Amino acid sequence: MRYREITFSDAINEALRESMRKDPKVLCYGLGVTDPKAVFNTTSGLEEEFGNERVFDIPCSENGITGIAIGAALRGYRSVLTHQRLDFALLSMDQIVNSAAKWHYMFGSQRPVPITIRMILGRGWGQGPTHSQNLQSWFAHIPGLKVVVPSNPHDAKGLLIASIFDPNPVIFLEHRWLHNSVRSIPEGYFETKIGTPKTVREGSDCTLVANSYMVPECLNAAKILSEEYGIQTEIIDLNTVRPLAMEGIEKSAKKTKNLLVVDSGLSSFSISSEIVSRLALAQNDLTIGKLALHDISEPTSQALIKEYHNNSDDIVVRLLDMLGLGSKKFKKRRINEQKDIPGNWFRGPF
């Protein structure tokens, strides 16, 4: 298998292309799928290769289109729906929760609904209250859904292919700030198993559990902790939040005795709350913590957002405090960095 460096968004594009080549019943549609910007380039060239019966733009009808995908699934079609923001997909909650998630169960396991719903998570540059929500815990609350949250180009490709060929409805959450991240990944068709968190860094002193954009932040934090404090951090990439596989997390917690869950969603009723509660019930000799967003909506102004999101500095501080080492002497490395953009290269608008 040949490897080469590609971006997260190109990895998504390859996953769609490979899936559509493999099975003529895979369809791809959503707002902007065939427009000149092709959903951050993730759907570029698909209409040209597969035709406008299988790849098409849609009316602004999120709920309707989700029902249409479900109906097509009842005849064996595997639709990949795309929402440029998760927030837009909220219009389709009836179809997601009452139909897609329940169809197989409530009709006595007769008919699967193999649909994949891509939702892009926005952040910063004024995305504000209604273009930035990571509601992974909402979807993870619903029996019948699978919720996949990749953190890198390799998993983006492998997990998206696995999602498309999974017989169940899969909510696939892509962080907009990951789209330009690069990694060397295989060409061609491969699947990454859903529901299998990965240990992306081994360590003996403490464990970080994170997904999506918080994984690179955790990797940065682990580097700082190792270099400045000699603390060896294990990192678990929770690439699926439903079904939630606890085995790897429990095993790591048993080893390190210290575990911090880093959540890119709001704090209350969150994935981090769920993991912390499960661990607390299972093991009583642990130091457990969570780092998530304050329970308010993301504000728009760059001034208001300064303390809203967490980065590697915040992770280091929380972990040092949790370990009883104190964080007052830690010199934050990214004090001058703006928290409303993924890097100084970013020029907007979204």
Place this chain on the structure above:
Amino acid sequence: MVYSLIDKFDYQNVLDMMIKIRLTEEEIAKRYNEQKMRCPTHLSIGQEGVPAMLSVLTGKADLVVSSHRSHAHYIAKGGRLPQMIAEIYGKSTGCSSGKGGSMHLIDEDAGFMGSTAIVGNSIPIGVGLGLALKLDKSQGISIIYFGDGATEQGVYYESLNFAALHKLPVLFVCENNAFSVYSPKSVRQPHNRSIVDVASAMGVKSLHINGNDVNVSLSLLSDLVENVRSGKGPALVEADTYRKLEHCGPNWDDDLKYRPPQEVEFWEKNDPIDTFISDFSVPETVINEIKEKYKLEIEGAFEYAEASDFPDPSEAYIGEYAT
């Protein structure tokens, strides 16, 4: 016209089907207070005309979805009666293995793809079936049953728009019984606006019929179905009709006085079965023969349901995911 002189075999089958549905629903109503059918149950008594007409105009290749009041649609599409009754009884032999109840019926072998309980919910799903039929180059069409209340949902308009845009083989069937639970259409939609006019304006060929008048409506409906089948795009039929019993449950409820007595009386006179019998002068002996034929089948369905086992409680935990 005299019944023995009906030249189209179809009309007799419509009558048969209306009686089959009526007797089934009456038997459910009769037994409902035994407390063995423990789920919300919306009966179709008085509304048999439209599904019975569609039963003779559609075949195996055609697909149906419906909503909470779906017994008539299931039966008319050829859904298995014992499995439907067993489902209402919550038995493991039910068409949804006891997971769905009266509001979630399915018989894919008959082309009845599912009924769901949220108003308007199955409308886009039926459009998706239409999309699949078009991609498959199938001769089948997708038939979507819903009530007048569903035409107030946003997703109804989304569905009409998409079906028109893609010229999908979809027949939207609005059974207008003038009420959403106890709320008359007058408190829900402007007086002068008609459902068919809106659908027409959206590019969907539309027809308004009296759903209880088989004599007049069957040929009109037949033309509309053929139009959809010939690939000319979606169509909508708004069929006026009336439910005789309460919104949900086995009882007569006009003591609540939410429906004008003259309206109730009008529809009592326009009962689809009585109207058919009178229009075609169907002899009583013929009616009795039909009733006799279905009595046994319906009796058998209830016996099957009663004799079937309940699912084991452990089965509640099976089926979250397909494998």
